[in-house]
Amino acid sequence: MISQKQNDLYTRVGPGTPCGTLLRRYWQPVALVDEFAGKRQVKAVRLLGENFVLFRDAAGRYGMLDRDCPHRNADLSFGRLEHGGLRCPFHGWLFDADGNCLETPAEPVGSTLCKKVRQKAYPTEVRSGVVFAYIGPGTPPAFPELDCFAAPDSHTFAFKGLWECNWLQSLEVGMDPAHASFLHRFFEDEDPEASYGKQFRSTTFDTDLPITRVLREYDRPEIGVTPVDHGLRLTTLRRIDEAQTHVRVTNIVFPQAFVIPMSPEVTISQWHVPVDDHNNFWFTIFTSFTGPIDKATMREQRLATYPEPDYRPIRNRSNSWGYDPDEQKAATFLGMGFDINIHDQWACESQGPIQDRTREHLGTSDKGIIAYRRMLSRELERVEKGERPLMCLTPEEAPAMRGPVSYDGVDRSGDVERYWREGDAKRRADAPWGGKVEA
Incomplete structure (x- = not known):
């Protein structure tokens, strides 16, 4: 457990807070490009407790401005797209994507x-179907050459969803490999051929074992945590027998993303982005190392539970996240359907708007969470001293920040690290877009 003061330090993200100051040093996902495919090219954005308006002008350029009009503070998210900018409906003031005021038509002729x-x-x-924005001081950092940014549009798909809880408890799901054996346990294995677009449904590399069976039957994993340039690497081992070990390699990309395997072909890169202290959006970019992604199918699957236009889940606290006691007895460990996003959502939202970490009791399996909190404390101290935090990259550093390796397979050699490194290198060598090996 940690103190209330430390919990507040980690979770409060508004202007002037230590963690809010840290997170403002990075590019943050704020919208999907798909959100601008309809009639409306203007949307309200709330990020880190502040209000903005995001729009795409007639030339296809995105602009993000403070949401309150500087005239008399009306809401610009209801503005009109006209003449290369966004016009306030209150008095007609017009602003371009750079924030320049182009017209004040209610003023006298000749007014300056x-x-x-x-x-x-x-x-x-x-990047890869996601609009990122930078609301921090000075020049924005450079984007790393992560797989999700290096792959072509045909091999990536982006989506998002709202969770009604603090960003940190949502991110900490990605640092917890042990929970998958329980929270995501299915009592029967599905046909892996029907697993497209679904996490924990396919087989692993180098075996025909369904991952659902691996998680269900081998629920005492050995977890290793290694500090790396991008944050943390977690290696989770499940001993199947004397000759076989299931190996799962996942990553935390500082400050608030994780990269994990979805299937042998596809990885998941997911950010948890604070709306404010009590809400966050997850933004996910799926990256394929084989063929192009079937975006229509992926989108349809996810809209079924996180529908437009708000991407609020249809299963939530108000309907007990769809809990079914009969299903819990016969089909799934949790009893809330087969979409693991809903499982994770329940786990995070049921902790409350901000988890009270003064009441928790961490175990050995929580070593990833412990390591991340220490890392977060260290980087908060760096920013307080005026230093550059981890993963706030210069243009010279960014090209070397590749990968990271995300792998799920069964090793029979006895040399686990060599196994996943060689397997990842082969997958990249075979990728049609030439994924580069992690530096």
Whole structure:
């Protein structure tokens, strides 16, 4: 357990808070490109306890501005896209993607007021179907050459969903390999051929064992945690017999993402982005190392539980996350369906808006969470001293930040690290887009 002061330090993210100051030093996902496919090219964004408006102008350029109009603070997310910018419906003031005031039409002819007004604007970048924004000080950091950014559009798919709880308890799911044997336990194995787009349903590398069986029958994993340049690497071993060991390699990419395998072909890169202290969006980029991703199927699967336009889950606290006691007895360990996103959502939201970590009792299997909190404390101290935190990359550093390795297979050699490194290298060598081996 930790103190209430430490818990507040980790979880509070508004302007001026230590953790909010840290997270503002990084690019943050704020929207899906798919959200701009319809009639409306303007959307409200709430990020780290602040309000913004994101829009795409007629030239296809994204702009993110403070949401309150600098005239009399009306909500610009209801603005009109006109003449290369966003026009406030209150008095017609017009702003471009850089925050320049282009027109103040209610003013007298010849007025120069618009030259004296500027709305605060924030840099944006589009990567793999996600719009990222930077709301911190100075020049934004460079993007790392992670697989999810290096792969072509045909081999990536992005989606998001809202969880009504603090960002940290959501991220900590990705540092906890042990929970998968319980929270995601299915009593029967599905046909792996029907597993497309579903996590923990296919077989692993180098075997025909369904991953559901591995998790169900081998529930005392050996977990190793290694500090690496991008954050942490977790290696989880499940001994199947004297000759075979199931190996799962996952990663924490500081400050708030994890990279894990979904299947032998596809990896998941997922950010947990604070809306405010009590809510967060997960943004996921799926990356294929084989053929192009079937985006229509992936999108349809996920919209069934996280529908547009708000991406709020249809299963939530108000309906007990769809809990079914008959299912819990006969089909799944949790009793909340077969979508593991809902399982994780329940685990995180049921802890409350902000988990009270003064009441927890961590065990050996929580070593990833312990290591991350120490890392987070260290980087908070760095920022407080005015130093550059981990993964706040320069343009010279970014190209070397590749991968990271994400792997799920069965080793028979007895040399676990060599097994997953060689397997990952082969997968990358065979990838049509030429995924580079982690530096």
